[in-house]
Amino acid sequence: MSFMSKSPWVIHYDASSCNGCDIEVLATLCPGFDAERFGVINTGNPKHADIFLVTGSVNSRNIHVIREIYNQMPEPKAVIACGCCACEGGVFHDCYNVIGGVDRAIPVDVYAPGCAVRPEALIDAIVEAEKVLEEKYEAMKKGEHAPIIPLDAPVLKKGA
Protein backbone atom coordinates (compact mmCIF):
# COMPACT_ATOMS: atom_id res chain seq x y z
CA MET A 1 0.00 0.00 0.00
CA SER A 2 1.23 3.50 -0.82
CA PHE A 3 2.23 5.51 2.26
CA MET A 4 0.44 8.56 0.90
CA SER A 5 -2.89 6.84 0.64
CA LYS A 6 -3.16 8.54 4.05
CA SER A 7 -3.61 12.33 4.28
CA PRO A 8 -0.56 14.24 5.54
CA TRP A 9 -0.74 15.96 8.89
CA VAL A 10 1.39 19.07 9.39
CA ILE A 11 2.95 20.82 12.34
CA HIS A 12 3.77 24.52 12.11
CA TYR A 13 6.51 26.32 14.02
CA ASP A 14 7.10 30.07 13.87
CA ALA A 15 10.87 30.36 14.23
CA SER A 16 11.31 34.12 14.15
CA SER A 17 8.99 35.35 11.44
CA CYS A 18 7.34 38.76 11.25
CA ASN A 19 4.05 36.76 11.35
CA GLY A 20 3.35 37.49 7.67
CA CYS A 21 4.09 33.90 6.65
CA ASP A 22 2.24 32.52 9.70
CA ILE A 23 -0.92 34.27 8.56
CA GLU A 24 -0.51 32.67 5.13
CA VAL A 25 -0.06 29.23 6.71
CA LEU A 26 -3.34 29.77 8.57
CA ALA A 27 -5.02 31.02 5.39
CA THR A 28 -3.87 27.83 3.66
CA LEU A 29 -5.52 25.65 6.29
CA CYS A 30 -8.66 27.75 6.88
CA PRO A 31 -11.78 27.79 4.64
CA GLY A 32 -10.44 30.32 2.08
CA PHE A 33 -7.87 27.93 0.59
CA ASP A 34 -8.99 24.96 2.65
CA ALA A 35 -6.11 22.49 2.47
CA GLU A 36 -8.15 20.52 5.02
CA ARG A 37 -10.41 19.41 2.19
CA PHE A 38 -7.48 17.24 1.11
CA GLY A 39 -7.17 15.92 4.68
CA VAL A 40 -4.24 18.20 5.59
CA ILE A 41 -4.68 18.61 9.35
CA ASN A 42 -2.64 20.97 11.53
CA THR A 43 -1.55 19.12 14.66
CA GLY A 44 0.26 20.54 17.68
CA ASN A 45 1.98 17.25 18.41
CA PRO A 46 5.22 16.43 16.52
CA LYS A 47 4.59 12.73 17.11
CA HIS A 48 1.44 12.97 14.96
CA ALA A 49 2.97 15.04 12.14
CA ASP A 50 4.26 13.99 8.71
CA ILE A 51 5.28 17.44 7.44
CA PHE A 52 7.08 20.19 9.38
CA LEU A 53 6.19 23.72 8.21
CA VAL A 54 8.72 26.28 9.45
CA THR A 55 8.29 30.04 9.03
CA GLY A 56 10.96 32.61 9.88
CA SER A 57 14.72 32.32 10.10
CA VAL A 58 16.91 30.27 12.39
CA ASN A 59 18.64 32.05 15.24
CA SER A 60 20.82 30.99 18.14
CA ARG A 61 17.77 30.58 20.43
CA ASN A 62 15.29 28.72 18.24
CA ILE A 63 17.71 26.30 16.55
CA HIS A 64 17.32 23.89 19.50
CA VAL A 65 13.50 24.06 19.33
CA ILE A 66 13.49 23.33 15.58
CA ARG A 67 15.77 20.35 16.10
CA GLU A 68 13.70 19.07 19.04
CA ILE A 69 10.48 19.14 17.00
CA TYR A 70 12.20 17.49 14.01
CA ASN A 71 13.70 14.71 16.14
CA GLN A 72 10.31 13.95 17.74
CA MET A 73 8.53 13.47 14.40
CA PRO A 74 8.11 9.85 13.29
CA GLU A 75 9.49 8.66 9.96
CA PRO A 76 8.94 9.24 7.14
CA LYS A 77 8.93 13.00 7.62
CA ALA A 78 9.38 16.02 5.38
CA VAL A 79 10.35 19.62 6.08
CA ILE A 80 9.08 22.68 4.19
CA ALA A 81 10.81 26.05 4.56
CA CYS A 82 7.89 28.49 4.26
CA GLY A 83 8.82 31.97 3.01
CA CYS A 84 12.09 33.69 2.17
CA CYS A 85 13.18 33.97 5.81
CA ALA A 86 12.84 30.22 6.30
CA CYS A 87 14.51 29.55 2.93
CA GLU A 88 17.63 31.65 3.49
CA GLY A 89 17.21 34.23 6.23
CA GLY A 90 15.24 36.76 4.17
CA VAL A 91 15.13 40.34 5.34
CA PHE A 92 16.57 39.28 8.70
CA HIS A 93 19.62 37.51 7.22
CA ASP A 94 22.16 39.99 8.61
CA CYS A 95 20.66 40.46 12.08
CA TYR A 96 23.17 39.90 14.85
CA ASN A 97 21.62 36.63 16.05
CA VAL A 98 20.32 35.17 12.77
CA ILE A 99 22.11 32.06 11.49
CA GLY A 100 20.16 31.70 8.22
CA GLY A 101 17.43 29.52 6.77
CA VAL A 102 15.95 26.39 8.29
CA ASP A 103 18.47 24.21 6.44
CA ARG A 104 21.14 25.46 8.86
CA ALA A 105 19.30 23.56 11.65
CA ILE A 106 17.74 20.50 10.00
CA PRO A 107 17.53 18.95 6.49
CA VAL A 108 14.93 20.76 4.35
CA ASP A 109 13.05 18.88 1.63
CA VAL A 110 10.99 21.62 -0.04
CA TYR A 111 11.60 25.37 -0.31
CA ALA A 112 8.51 27.59 -0.70
CA PRO A 113 9.80 31.13 -1.23
CA GLY A 114 7.81 34.36 -1.11
CA CYS A 115 7.53 37.34 1.21
CA ALA A 116 5.09 36.45 2.37
CA VAL A 117 4.74 32.92 1.01
CA ARG A 118 1.43 32.53 -0.86
CA PRO A 119 -1.08 29.84 0.10
CA GLU A 120 -0.95 28.50 -3.47
CA ALA A 121 2.82 28.03 -3.07
CA LEU A 122 2.28 26.26 0.26
CA ILE A 123 -0.28 23.88 -1.24
CA ASP A 124 2.19 23.12 -4.08
CA ALA A 125 4.92 22.56 -1.48
CA ILE A 126 2.72 20.15 0.49
CA VAL A 127 2.01 18.17 -2.69
CA GLU A 128 5.77 18.11 -3.36
CA ALA A 129 6.41 17.00 0.24
CA GLU A 130 3.96 14.12 -0.23
CA LYS A 131 6.18 12.82 -3.04
CA VAL A 132 9.20 13.15 -0.74
CA LEU A 133 7.36 11.20 1.97
CA GLU A 134 6.61 8.42 -0.48
CA GLU A 135 10.28 8.25 -1.52
CA LYS A 136 11.43 8.22 2.09
CA TYR A 137 8.92 5.50 2.92
CA GLU A 138 10.39 3.31 0.19
CA ALA A 139 13.93 4.14 1.40
CA MET A 140 12.96 3.14 4.95
CA LYS A 141 12.06 -0.32 3.71
CA LYS A 142 15.68 -0.60 2.55
CA GLY A 143 16.97 0.49 5.96
CA GLU A 144 17.61 4.19 5.27
CA HIS A 145 16.56 6.52 8.07
CA ALA A 146 16.42 10.24 8.79
CA PRO A 147 19.26 11.50 10.98
CA ILE A 148 18.74 12.42 14.62
CA ILE A 149 20.18 15.94 14.91
CA PRO A 150 21.65 16.55 18.38
CA LEU A 151 20.37 19.85 19.78
CA ASP A 152 23.91 21.17 20.14
CA ALA A 153 25.20 19.85 16.78
CA PRO A 154 27.16 22.35 14.68
CA VAL A 155 25.23 24.51 12.25
CA LEU A 156 24.58 22.54 9.04
CA LYS A 157 26.04 23.54 5.68
CA LYS A 158 23.65 25.65 3.64
CA GLY A 159 21.34 23.44 1.58
CA ALA A 160 22.54 20.23 3.33
Ligand code: SF4
Ligand atom coordinates in the same frame (compact mmCIF):
# COMPACT_ATOMS: atom_id res chain seq x y z
S1 SF4 B 1 9.35 35.99 4.37
FE1 SF4 B 1 8.49 38.07 4.58
S2 SF4 B 1 6.43 37.74 5.44
FE2 SF4 B 1 7.58 35.82 5.74
S3 SF4 B 1 8.44 35.99 7.82
FE3 SF4 B 1 9.98 36.77 6.37
S4 SF4 B 1 9.64 39.00 6.27
FE4 SF4 B 1 7.80 38.06 7.18
